[in-house]
Amino acid sequence: MTGVLRDAGNEGRTEPTREDVFHLLSNRRRRHTLHYLRQRDGEQVDLRELSQQLSAWENGVPPAEITHRDRKTVYTSLRQTHLPKMDDANVVDYDPNRGHVEPAEEFEDVEVYLDVVPEQEIPRSEYYLGLSAFAAALLAVAWVDVFPFDLLSDVTWAAVIVALFAVSAAVDTYYDARRQLGSDGAPPDLPEQD
Structure with missing residues:
Protein backbone atom coordinates (compact mmCIF):
# COMPACT_ATOMS: atom_id res chain seq x y z
CA MET A 1 0.00 0.00 0.00
CA LEU A 114 -17.93 4.23 5.00
CA ASP A 115 -21.26 5.82 4.16
CA VAL A 116 -23.27 2.80 3.08
CA VAL A 117 -26.03 3.60 0.56
CA PRO A 118 -28.09 0.49 -0.20
CA GLU A 119 -28.86 -0.12 -3.88
CA GLN A 120 -32.59 0.56 -3.55
CA GLU A 121 -32.07 4.00 -1.97
CA ILE A 122 -31.15 7.30 -3.54
CA PRO A 123 -28.16 9.22 -2.17
CA ARG A 124 -28.99 11.81 0.47
CA SER A 125 -27.72 14.67 -1.65
CA GLU A 126 -30.22 13.81 -4.40
CA TYR A 127 -33.05 13.32 -1.92
CA TYR A 128 -32.52 16.67 -0.21
CA LEU A 129 -32.07 18.43 -3.56
CA GLY A 130 -35.43 17.02 -4.69
CA LEU A 131 -37.07 17.95 -1.40
CA SER A 132 -35.71 21.50 -1.72
CA ALA A 133 -37.09 21.80 -5.26
CA PHE A 134 -40.47 20.52 -4.06
CA ALA A 135 -40.43 23.02 -1.17
CA ALA A 136 -39.55 25.91 -3.49
CA ALA A 137 -42.37 24.97 -5.89
CA LEU A 138 -44.83 24.62 -3.01
CA LEU A 139 -43.90 28.03 -1.61
CA ALA A 140 -44.14 29.61 -5.06
CA VAL A 141 -47.69 28.38 -5.72
CA ALA A 142 -48.74 29.27 -2.17
CA TRP A 143 -47.26 32.76 -2.52
CA VAL A 144 -49.14 33.52 -5.76
CA ASP A 145 -52.33 32.13 -4.18
CA VAL A 146 -53.01 29.31 -6.64
CA PHE A 147 -56.05 27.24 -5.68
CA PRO A 148 -56.11 25.05 -3.50
CA PHE A 149 -52.86 26.34 -2.00
CA ASP A 150 -54.52 29.65 -1.14
CA LEU A 151 -56.69 27.87 1.45
CA LEU A 152 -53.79 27.96 3.94
CA SER A 153 -51.62 30.93 4.82
CA ASP A 154 -48.05 31.25 3.57
CA VAL A 155 -46.83 30.79 7.15
CA THR A 156 -48.71 27.48 7.39
CA TRP A 157 -47.11 26.26 4.16
CA ALA A 158 -43.70 27.31 5.47
CA ALA A 159 -44.40 25.29 8.64
CA VAL A 160 -45.37 22.28 6.49
CA ILE A 161 -42.06 22.55 4.64
CA VAL A 162 -40.09 22.83 7.87
CA ALA A 163 -41.94 19.75 9.15
CA LEU A 164 -41.07 17.84 5.94
CA PHE A 165 -37.39 18.61 6.40
CA ALA A 166 -37.53 17.77 10.13
CA VAL A 167 -39.21 14.40 9.53
CA SER A 168 -36.81 13.62 6.68
CA ALA A 169 -33.81 14.46 8.84
CA ALA A 170 -35.13 12.37 11.74
CA VAL A 171 -35.73 9.34 9.51
CA ASP A 172 -32.34 9.84 7.88
CA THR A 173 -30.64 10.02 11.29
CA TYR A 174 -32.38 6.84 12.45
CA TYR A 175 -31.38 4.83 9.37
CA ASP A 176 -27.88 6.31 9.34
CA ALA A 177 -27.31 5.03 12.87
CA ARG A 178 -28.33 1.53 11.74
CA ARG A 179 -25.91 1.67 8.77
CA GLN A 180 -22.85 2.60 10.81
CA LEU A 181 -20.03 0.17 11.32
CA GLY A 182 -20.24 -1.11 14.84
CA SER A 183 -24.01 -0.78 15.09
CA ASP A 184 -25.85 -3.72 16.60
CA GLY A 185 -26.20 -6.82 14.50
CA ALA A 186 -24.56 -7.85 11.27
CA PRO A 187 -22.53 -5.41 9.16
CA PRO A 188 -24.64 -2.96 7.15
CA ASP A 189 -23.43 -4.27 3.77
CA LEU A 190 -24.95 -7.72 4.35
CA PRO A 191 -28.53 -8.38 3.26
CA GLU A 192 -30.95 -8.36 6.16
CA GLN A 193 -31.82 -11.83 7.39
CA ASP A 194 -35.04 -12.99 9.01
Missing part, protein backbone atom coordinates in the same frame (compact mmCIF):
# COMPACT_ATOMS: atom_id res chain seq x y z
CA THR A 2 1.46 3.34 -0.96
CA GLY A 3 1.70 6.07 1.61
CA VAL A 4 2.05 3.62 4.48
CA LEU A 5 5.51 3.23 5.92
CA ARG A 6 6.34 0.94 8.74
CA ASP A 7 9.20 -0.09 10.95
CA ALA A 8 9.34 -1.64 14.42
CA GLY A 9 6.50 -0.20 16.48
CA ASN A 10 4.36 2.74 15.45
CA GLU A 11 7.27 5.06 14.69
CA GLY A 12 7.71 5.59 10.99
CA ARG A 13 4.07 4.91 10.15
CA THR A 14 2.34 7.56 8.15
CA GLU A 15 -1.30 8.25 7.65
CA PRO A 16 -2.79 6.06 4.91
CA THR A 17 -3.69 7.86 1.71
CA ARG A 18 -7.24 7.99 0.42
CA GLU A 19 -6.38 5.30 -2.15
CA ASP A 20 -4.94 3.12 0.63
CA VAL A 21 -8.15 3.41 2.61
CA PHE A 22 -10.33 2.60 -0.40
CA HIS A 23 -8.15 -0.42 -1.19
CA LEU A 24 -8.35 -1.53 2.42
CA LEU A 25 -12.13 -1.18 2.49
CA SER A 26 -12.64 -2.88 -0.86
CA ASN A 27 -12.68 -6.25 0.88
CA ARG A 28 -15.77 -7.38 2.77
CA ARG A 29 -13.85 -9.28 5.47
CA ARG A 30 -11.80 -6.19 6.30
CA ARG A 31 -14.97 -4.08 6.55
CA HIS A 32 -16.59 -6.73 8.74
CA THR A 33 -13.49 -6.79 10.94
CA LEU A 34 -13.85 -3.03 11.47
CA HIS A 35 -17.55 -3.50 12.21
CA TYR A 36 -16.87 -6.16 14.84
CA LEU A 37 -14.07 -4.18 16.50
CA ARG A 38 -16.31 -1.12 16.69
CA GLN A 39 -19.03 -3.24 18.32
CA ARG A 40 -16.49 -4.29 20.93
CA ASP A 41 -15.73 -0.64 21.87
CA GLY A 42 -12.01 -0.82 21.25
CA GLU A 43 -11.41 -4.02 23.20
CA GLN A 44 -8.73 -6.43 22.16
CA VAL A 45 -10.31 -9.48 20.53
CA ASP A 46 -9.02 -12.95 19.89
CA LEU A 47 -8.55 -13.98 16.26
CA ARG A 48 -10.58 -17.16 16.86
CA GLU A 49 -13.52 -15.13 18.19
CA LEU A 50 -13.27 -12.67 15.28
CA SER A 51 -13.11 -15.42 12.66
CA GLN A 52 -16.07 -17.22 14.25
CA GLN A 53 -18.25 -14.08 14.11
CA LEU A 54 -17.22 -13.14 10.56
CA SER A 55 -17.92 -16.69 9.41
CA ALA A 56 -21.34 -16.55 11.07
CA TRP A 57 -22.18 -13.30 9.27
CA GLU A 58 -20.97 -14.67 5.94
CA ASN A 59 -23.04 -17.84 6.31
CA GLY A 60 -26.10 -16.16 7.82
CA VAL A 61 -26.16 -18.34 10.94
CA PRO A 62 -25.50 -17.83 14.66
CA PRO A 63 -21.82 -18.19 15.70
CA ALA A 64 -22.60 -21.41 17.60
CA GLU A 65 -23.62 -23.11 14.33
CA ILE A 66 -20.35 -22.42 12.51
CA THR A 67 -18.37 -25.50 11.57
CA HIS A 68 -14.65 -25.78 12.20
CA ARG A 69 -14.04 -25.76 8.45
CA ASP A 70 -16.01 -22.53 7.90
CA ARG A 71 -14.22 -20.79 10.77
CA LYS A 72 -10.82 -22.05 9.64
CA THR A 73 -11.29 -20.61 6.15
CA VAL A 74 -12.00 -17.16 7.56
CA TYR A 75 -9.29 -17.53 10.22
CA THR A 76 -6.64 -18.32 7.61
CA SER A 77 -7.53 -15.43 5.32
CA LEU A 78 -7.61 -13.00 8.24
CA ARG A 79 -4.31 -14.23 9.65
CA GLN A 80 -2.38 -14.38 6.39
CA THR A 81 -3.84 -11.52 4.36
CA HIS A 82 -6.35 -9.12 5.84
CA LEU A 83 -5.06 -8.40 9.34
CA PRO A 84 -1.46 -7.83 8.20
CA LYS A 85 -2.73 -5.29 5.62
CA MET A 86 -4.85 -3.56 8.24
CA ASP A 87 -1.91 -3.56 10.64
CA ASP A 88 0.38 -2.06 7.99
CA ALA A 89 -2.14 0.75 7.50
CA ASN A 90 -2.21 1.35 11.28
CA VAL A 91 -5.95 0.68 11.35
CA VAL A 92 -5.58 -2.30 13.69
CA ASP A 93 -2.83 -3.58 15.92
CA TYR A 94 -2.43 -7.25 15.13
CA ASP A 95 -0.21 -9.59 17.10
CA PRO A 96 0.12 -12.77 14.97
CA ASN A 97 1.98 -14.62 17.73
CA ARG A 98 -0.78 -14.20 20.29
CA GLY A 99 -3.66 -13.98 17.81
CA HIS A 100 -4.91 -10.66 19.20
CA VAL A 101 -6.46 -7.78 17.26
CA GLU A 102 -7.43 -4.31 18.49
CA PRO A 103 -8.13 -0.90 16.98
CA ALA A 104 -5.07 1.22 16.22
CA GLU A 105 -4.42 4.92 15.69
CA GLU A 106 -6.08 5.29 12.27
CA PHE A 107 -9.12 3.15 13.14
CA GLU A 108 -11.49 6.08 13.78
CA ASP A 109 -10.35 7.98 10.67
CA VAL A 110 -11.50 5.19 8.35
CA GLU A 111 -15.20 5.68 9.16
CA VAL A 112 -15.43 8.84 7.07
CA TYR A 113 -15.18 6.62 3.97
Whole structure:
Protein backbone atom coordinates (compact mmCIF):
# COMPACT_ATOMS: atom_id res chain seq x y z
CA MET A 1 0.00 0.00 0.00
CA THR A 2 1.46 3.34 -0.96
CA GLY A 3 1.70 6.07 1.61
CA VAL A 4 2.05 3.62 4.48
CA LEU A 5 5.51 3.23 5.92
CA ARG A 6 6.34 0.94 8.74
CA ASP A 7 9.20 -0.09 10.95
CA ALA A 8 9.34 -1.64 14.42
CA GLY A 9 6.50 -0.20 16.48
CA ASN A 10 4.36 2.74 15.45
CA GLU A 11 7.27 5.06 14.69
CA GLY A 12 7.71 5.59 10.99
CA ARG A 13 4.07 4.91 10.15
CA THR A 14 2.34 7.56 8.15
CA GLU A 15 -1.30 8.25 7.65
CA PRO A 16 -2.79 6.06 4.91
CA THR A 17 -3.69 7.86 1.71
CA ARG A 18 -7.24 7.99 0.42
CA GLU A 19 -6.38 5.30 -2.15
CA ASP A 20 -4.94 3.12 0.63
CA VAL A 21 -8.15 3.41 2.61
CA PHE A 22 -10.33 2.60 -0.40
CA HIS A 23 -8.15 -0.42 -1.19
CA LEU A 24 -8.35 -1.53 2.42
CA LEU A 25 -12.13 -1.18 2.49
CA SER A 26 -12.64 -2.88 -0.86
CA ASN A 27 -12.68 -6.25 0.88
CA ARG A 28 -15.77 -7.38 2.77
CA ARG A 29 -13.85 -9.28 5.47
CA ARG A 30 -11.80 -6.19 6.30
CA ARG A 31 -14.97 -4.08 6.55
CA HIS A 32 -16.59 -6.73 8.74
CA THR A 33 -13.49 -6.79 10.94
CA LEU A 34 -13.85 -3.03 11.47
CA HIS A 35 -17.55 -3.50 12.21
CA TYR A 36 -16.87 -6.16 14.84
CA LEU A 37 -14.07 -4.18 16.50
CA ARG A 38 -16.31 -1.12 16.69
CA GLN A 39 -19.03 -3.24 18.32
CA ARG A 40 -16.49 -4.29 20.93
CA ASP A 41 -15.73 -0.64 21.87
CA GLY A 42 -12.01 -0.82 21.25
CA GLU A 43 -11.41 -4.02 23.20
CA GLN A 44 -8.73 -6.43 22.16
CA VAL A 45 -10.31 -9.48 20.53
CA ASP A 46 -9.02 -12.95 19.89
CA LEU A 47 -8.55 -13.98 16.26
CA ARG A 48 -10.58 -17.16 16.86
CA GLU A 49 -13.52 -15.13 18.19
CA LEU A 50 -13.27 -12.67 15.28
CA SER A 51 -13.11 -15.42 12.66
CA GLN A 52 -16.07 -17.22 14.25
CA GLN A 53 -18.25 -14.08 14.11
CA LEU A 54 -17.22 -13.14 10.56
CA SER A 55 -17.92 -16.69 9.41
CA ALA A 56 -21.34 -16.55 11.07
CA TRP A 57 -22.18 -13.30 9.27
CA GLU A 58 -20.97 -14.67 5.94
CA ASN A 59 -23.04 -17.84 6.31
CA GLY A 60 -26.10 -16.16 7.82
CA VAL A 61 -26.16 -18.34 10.94
CA PRO A 62 -25.50 -17.83 14.66
CA PRO A 63 -21.82 -18.19 15.70
CA ALA A 64 -22.60 -21.41 17.60
CA GLU A 65 -23.62 -23.11 14.33
CA ILE A 66 -20.35 -22.42 12.51
CA THR A 67 -18.37 -25.50 11.57
CA HIS A 68 -14.65 -25.78 12.20
CA ARG A 69 -14.04 -25.76 8.45
CA ASP A 70 -16.01 -22.53 7.90
CA ARG A 71 -14.22 -20.79 10.77
CA LYS A 72 -10.82 -22.05 9.64
CA THR A 73 -11.29 -20.61 6.15
CA VAL A 74 -12.00 -17.16 7.56
CA TYR A 75 -9.29 -17.53 10.22
CA THR A 76 -6.64 -18.32 7.61
CA SER A 77 -7.53 -15.43 5.32
CA LEU A 78 -7.61 -13.00 8.24
CA ARG A 79 -4.31 -14.23 9.65
CA GLN A 80 -2.38 -14.38 6.39
CA THR A 81 -3.84 -11.52 4.36
CA HIS A 82 -6.35 -9.12 5.84
CA LEU A 83 -5.06 -8.40 9.34
CA PRO A 84 -1.46 -7.83 8.20
CA LYS A 85 -2.73 -5.29 5.62
CA MET A 86 -4.85 -3.56 8.24
CA ASP A 87 -1.91 -3.56 10.64
CA ASP A 88 0.38 -2.06 7.99
CA ALA A 89 -2.14 0.75 7.50
CA ASN A 90 -2.21 1.35 11.28
CA VAL A 91 -5.95 0.68 11.35
CA VAL A 92 -5.58 -2.30 13.69
CA ASP A 93 -2.83 -3.58 15.92
CA TYR A 94 -2.43 -7.25 15.13
CA ASP A 95 -0.21 -9.59 17.10
CA PRO A 96 0.12 -12.77 14.97
CA ASN A 97 1.98 -14.62 17.73
CA ARG A 98 -0.78 -14.20 20.29
CA GLY A 99 -3.66 -13.98 17.81
CA HIS A 100 -4.91 -10.66 19.20
CA VAL A 101 -6.46 -7.78 17.26
CA GLU A 102 -7.43 -4.31 18.49
CA PRO A 103 -8.13 -0.90 16.98
CA ALA A 104 -5.07 1.22 16.22
CA GLU A 105 -4.42 4.92 15.69
CA GLU A 106 -6.08 5.29 12.27
CA PHE A 107 -9.12 3.15 13.14
CA GLU A 108 -11.49 6.08 13.78
CA ASP A 109 -10.35 7.98 10.67
CA VAL A 110 -11.50 5.19 8.35
CA GLU A 111 -15.20 5.68 9.16
CA VAL A 112 -15.43 8.84 7.07
CA TYR A 113 -15.18 6.62 3.97
CA LEU A 114 -17.93 4.23 5.00
CA ASP A 115 -21.26 5.82 4.16
CA VAL A 116 -23.27 2.80 3.08
CA VAL A 117 -26.03 3.60 0.56
CA PRO A 118 -28.09 0.49 -0.20
CA GLU A 119 -28.86 -0.12 -3.88
CA GLN A 120 -32.59 0.56 -3.55
CA GLU A 121 -32.07 4.00 -1.97
CA ILE A 122 -31.15 7.30 -3.54
CA PRO A 123 -28.16 9.22 -2.17
CA ARG A 124 -28.99 11.81 0.47
CA SER A 125 -27.72 14.67 -1.65
CA GLU A 126 -30.22 13.81 -4.40
CA TYR A 127 -33.05 13.32 -1.92
CA TYR A 128 -32.52 16.67 -0.21
CA LEU A 129 -32.07 18.43 -3.56
CA GLY A 130 -35.43 17.02 -4.69
CA LEU A 131 -37.07 17.95 -1.40
CA SER A 132 -35.71 21.50 -1.72
CA ALA A 133 -37.09 21.80 -5.26
CA PHE A 134 -40.47 20.52 -4.06
CA ALA A 135 -40.43 23.02 -1.17
CA ALA A 136 -39.55 25.91 -3.49
CA ALA A 137 -42.37 24.97 -5.89
CA LEU A 138 -44.83 24.62 -3.01
CA LEU A 139 -43.90 28.03 -1.61
CA ALA A 140 -44.14 29.61 -5.06
CA VAL A 141 -47.69 28.38 -5.72
CA ALA A 142 -48.74 29.27 -2.17
CA TRP A 143 -47.26 32.76 -2.52
CA VAL A 144 -49.14 33.52 -5.76
CA ASP A 145 -52.33 32.13 -4.18
CA VAL A 146 -53.01 29.31 -6.64
CA PHE A 147 -56.05 27.24 -5.68
CA PRO A 148 -56.11 25.05 -3.50
CA PHE A 149 -52.86 26.34 -2.00
CA ASP A 150 -54.52 29.65 -1.14
CA LEU A 151 -56.69 27.87 1.45
CA LEU A 152 -53.79 27.96 3.94
CA SER A 153 -51.62 30.93 4.82
CA ASP A 154 -48.05 31.25 3.57
CA VAL A 155 -46.83 30.79 7.15
CA THR A 156 -48.71 27.48 7.39
CA TRP A 157 -47.11 26.26 4.16
CA ALA A 158 -43.70 27.31 5.47
CA ALA A 159 -44.40 25.29 8.64
CA VAL A 160 -45.37 22.28 6.49
CA ILE A 161 -42.06 22.55 4.64
CA VAL A 162 -40.09 22.83 7.87
CA ALA A 163 -41.94 19.75 9.15
CA LEU A 164 -41.07 17.84 5.94
CA PHE A 165 -37.39 18.61 6.40
CA ALA A 166 -37.53 17.77 10.13
CA VAL A 167 -39.21 14.40 9.53
CA SER A 168 -36.81 13.62 6.68
CA ALA A 169 -33.81 14.46 8.84
CA ALA A 170 -35.13 12.37 11.74
CA VAL A 171 -35.73 9.34 9.51
CA ASP A 172 -32.34 9.84 7.88
CA THR A 173 -30.64 10.02 11.29
CA TYR A 174 -32.38 6.84 12.45
CA TYR A 175 -31.38 4.83 9.37
CA ASP A 176 -27.88 6.31 9.34
CA ALA A 177 -27.31 5.03 12.87
CA ARG A 178 -28.33 1.53 11.74
CA ARG A 179 -25.91 1.67 8.77
CA GLN A 180 -22.85 2.60 10.81
CA LEU A 181 -20.03 0.17 11.32
CA GLY A 182 -20.24 -1.11 14.84
CA SER A 183 -24.01 -0.78 15.09
CA ASP A 184 -25.85 -3.72 16.60
CA GLY A 185 -26.20 -6.82 14.50
CA ALA A 186 -24.56 -7.85 11.27
CA PRO A 187 -22.53 -5.41 9.16
CA PRO A 188 -24.64 -2.96 7.15
CA ASP A 189 -23.43 -4.27 3.77
CA LEU A 190 -24.95 -7.72 4.35
CA PRO A 191 -28.53 -8.38 3.26
CA GLU A 192 -30.95 -8.36 6.16
CA GLN A 193 -31.82 -11.83 7.39
CA ASP A 194 -35.04 -12.99 9.01
